[in-house]
Amino acid sequence: MNQLPPDVPAPYPVIDPLECKSCGRCVMVCPKKVLELGDELNARGYAFTRYKGAGCIGCLNCFYACPEPNAIKVHLPAKET
Amino acid sequence: MEQVVQTRGLYKTFPRKGGAAQTATHYCPGCEHGVLHKLIGEALADLDLQDRTIVISPVGCGVFAYYYFDTGNVQVAHGRAAAVGTGISRTQNNAVVVSYQGDGDLASIGLNETLQAANRGEKIAVFFVNNTVYGMTGGQMAPTTLVGSKTITSPEGRDPVQAGYPLHMAELINQLRAPVYIARVSFSNMGKLRRARQAIRKALEIQRDGKGYAFVEVLMACPTNQKMNVEEATRFVAEQMEVEYPLGVLRDRAAEAVPIVRSESDYAKETLDRIFSLDTDRAPDAQLTPDAPTFRVKMAGFGGQGVLSMGIILARTACQAGKFVSWYPSYGPEQRGGTANCGVVMSGTPVGTPLVTASDILVAMNRPSLEKFLRDVKPGGLLLYDAAMGEVTPPAGVRALAVPATRLAQEGGSARAANTAMVGVLAALGGFDLPERAYREAITCNFAGKDAVVQANLAVFDHARAWALEQELP
Numbered sequence A: 001m002n003q004l005p006p007d008v009p010a011p012y013p014v015i016d017p018l019e020c021k022s023c024g025r026c027v028m029v030c031p032k033k034v035l036e037l038g039d040e041l042n043a044r045g046y047a048f049t050r051y052k053g054a055g056c057i058g059c060l061n062c063f064y065a066c067p068e069p070n071a072i073k074v075h076l077p078a079k080e081t
Numbered sequence B: 001m002e003q004v005v006q007t008r009g010l011y012k013t014f015p016r017k018g019g020a021a022q023t024a025t026h027y028c029p030g031c032e033h034g035v036l037h038k039l040i041g042e043a044l045a046d047l048d049l050q051d052r053t054i055v056i057s058p059v060g061c062g063v064f065a066y067y068y069f070d071t072g073n074v075q076v077a078h079g080r081a082a083a084v085g086t087g088i089s090r091t092q093n094n095a096v097v098v099s100y101q102g103d104g105d106l107a108s109i110g111l112n113e114t115l116q117a118a119n120r121g122e123k124i125a126v127f128f129v130n131n132t133v134y135g136m137t138g139g140q141m142a143p144t145t146l147v148g149s150k151t152i153t154s155p156e157g158r159d160p161v162q163a164g165y166p167l168h169m170a171e172l173i174n175q176l177r178a179p180v181y182i183a184r185v186s187f188s189n190m191g192k193l194r195r196a197r198q199a200i201r202k203a204l205e206i207q208r209d210g211k212g213y214a215f216v217e218v219l220m221a222c223p224t225n226q227k228m229n230v231e232e233a234t235r236f237v238a239e240q241m242e243v244e245y246p247l248g249v250l251r252d253r254a255a256e257a258v259p260i261v262r263s264e265s266d267y268a269k270e271t272l273d274r275i276f277s278l279d280t281d282r283a284p285d286a287q288l289t290p291d292a293p294t295f296r297v298k299m300a301g302f303g304g305q306g307v308l309s310m311g312i313i314l315a316r317t318a319c320q321a322g323k324f325v326s327w328y329p330s331y332g333p334e335q336r337g338g339t340a341n342c343g344v345v346m347s348g349t350p351v352g353t354p355l356v357t358a359s360d361i362l363v364a365m366n367r368p369s370l371e372k373f374l375r376d377v378k379p380g381g382l383l384l385y386d387a388a389m390g391e392v393t394p395p396a397g398v399r400a401l402a403v404p405a406t407r408l409a410q411e412g413g414s415a416r417a418a419n420t421a422m423v424g425v426l427a428a429l430g431g432f433d434l435p436e437r438a439y440r441e442a443i444t445c446n447f448a449g450k451d452a453v454v455q456a457n458l459a460v461f462d463h464a465r466a467w468a469l470e471q472e473l474p
Helices: A025-029 A061-065 B033-046 B061-067 B081-091 B102-110 B111-119 B170-171 B192-206 B230-244 B269-275 B307-320 B368-376 B405-412 B418-429 B435-448 B451-469
Strands: A012-015 A035-041 A047-051 A072-078 B003-005 B055-056 B070-076 B096-102 B125-131 B182-187 B214-219 B248-252 B295-303 B325-329 B339-347 B359-365 B376-384 B399-403
Touching: A012 A047, A025 A035, A025 A061, A025 B230, A061 A072, A061 B033, A061 B192, A061 B451, B033 B061, B033 B192, B033 B325, B055 B061, B055 B081, B055 B368, B061 B070, B061 B096, B081 B096, B081 B111, B081 B125, B096 B102, B096 B192, B096 B451, B102 B111, B102 B125, B111 B125, B111 B170, B125 B170, B125 B192, B170 B214, B182 B192, B182 B230, B192 B214, B214 B230, B295 B307, B295 B368, B295 B376, B307 B325, B307 B339, B307 B418, B307 B435, B339 B368, B359 B368, B359 B418, B368 B376, B399 B418, B405 B418, B405 B451, B418 B435, B435 B451
Parallel strands: B055 B070, B055 B096, B096 B125, B125 B214, B182 B214, B295 B359, B359 B376, B376 B399
Antiparallel strands: A012 A072, A035 A047, A072 B003, B182 B248, B295 B339, B325 B339
C-alpha cells in the first residue's frame, strides 16, 4: 500500500458507527481497500464499517456511495498554496 | 484550512420521522435512494437554492423525502407530482420545483401527467428513480421491469406477450419538443456516479435559471425486493439495466434555452370576476339573509326542450335579486333526444350542495321525467307539468298544475319558448318573491345579442305569467 510521507497531513474518513447500516457500498468502492465491515454491532444491530486507520487518499468515493446522510464524513487536509 | 466533506442540503436530524433512529433514513440498507438524496441536497446547497426550492415527495419508497430535504416540501397523491408541481411553478414564478418519483408513481399511475407536464415544458426538475420494481408495496412488477425478470406478480419472469416491454421514460420524453434537458444516469461505478452528480446539478441549474423542464432518470436496483446484496445489485444495474436502458445525456438545450417568464398569477376576486364577466351589475354579490326561505327546484325533460336554459334563467334571476344560487345540470352524452335535468337552489345563505334530492318544486316537461322525479317532491311541494303529457295524479300533499307550455309559447309569439313559458308560470306561482325586473334581466342576459329572441321570450314570459295568475292551485 502506498503510504504518504508521514509529515504530510493525510485525509481520513470518519464513520459514525451508529449511522452505518452495514450495506458495504463504501467498502466496495474504496480504491485503497482501507475500509472494512467489522464484527461489532451498533445499537441498531448493524455491523458497522471501520477505517483501517491509514491509506485514505481522500477520493470521496465512500462518501458519495454511502446512502446514509450522517454515516460518513471525509476530512481533507488544507491544500498547499 | 482542513475541509470536511459531509452531507449538505438535508436536515441534520429527521424529527418528522418520529420514533427511533431520527438520524437515519427509513430506507433499507444498501438502497441508493439515500445516494440520490445526498446528491440533490448537495447540489441545492452548492447552488444556494434551498430557500427557493419545493421538493415534491411521491407515493412509493420516496414518500418520506420530506423528512430529509431542507427545503420546502409537499407530499402528494400517487402520480400527481407533475400536476402539483405545475401548480406550484405557475403560482410561484421564482420557485425551484423538484419532483422526486419512482417507477410506479411516474411511469404507471402518473404517466399521463408526466408526459403532459414535460410537453408543456413546466419548470420542474424531475428525478425519476427506475429500479424496475415496486418497492414500497413489496416487489410487484413495474412498467420498467426487465423482460424475464421475476417479481411477485411475474413469478415466471416478465412475459412481453402478457405484460409488454420495459417502458423507456427518458426516450418517451425525448419525443417531446419542450423539455430542456433529459439524461439517464446510474451509480453503478464511481465514474457513472460522478456523471450522475453533474446531470443532477445541470437539472437544478436549469431550474435556478427558470429555463424549463429537466428529466433525470436514475437507474438503481432494489436490493431488498430483488433479494441481492449490494455487489449483486450493482452488477444487475451495470450488466442488465444499462443494456436495456442506455445511460447518457439524451438532450441538453440548457445553453440555448431562454428563461420562461409567465405573468404573475392573480387570484383576487375582482380579477376572477372580470375574467368570468361577473364584474357587471348582472352579477351582484349575494346578500346574506338567513331568514329568507331556501328553494330547491328540479327541472327535467327531453334534451333539446330547453330544460337547462330554464334553470339558468331562474338561477340568473335569483342571482340578480341578490340570492345565493347554484345551478347543477345532469344530461346524457346526446345533444338532442336524451334526457336532461337540472337542479336550481336559491337561498339567503351560501349554498352547500347543489344537488336537489328533495325538491320544493318539480317542473316536468315529459312523462319519463315526471315518473323519475315526482317521488322526490316534498309534501306541500309544487308540480308543474307540461299539459301535453295528459292527466297526472300527484301524490297526496303535492299541489299540481298542468301547464300548456307549448300553447302559451305559441300564443306569446315564439313556439320554441315553452321553457320560458314555464319560467313565467314559476314567476307567478313559485312563491320565490323575486322582482319581475330580475326575471326580465335574466331573460335578456340569457339571449344577449339576439334582440328579436329577447323580445319574443319576454312576450312569452308575460303571457304565461298572466295566464298563471288566473289559475287556481289545489
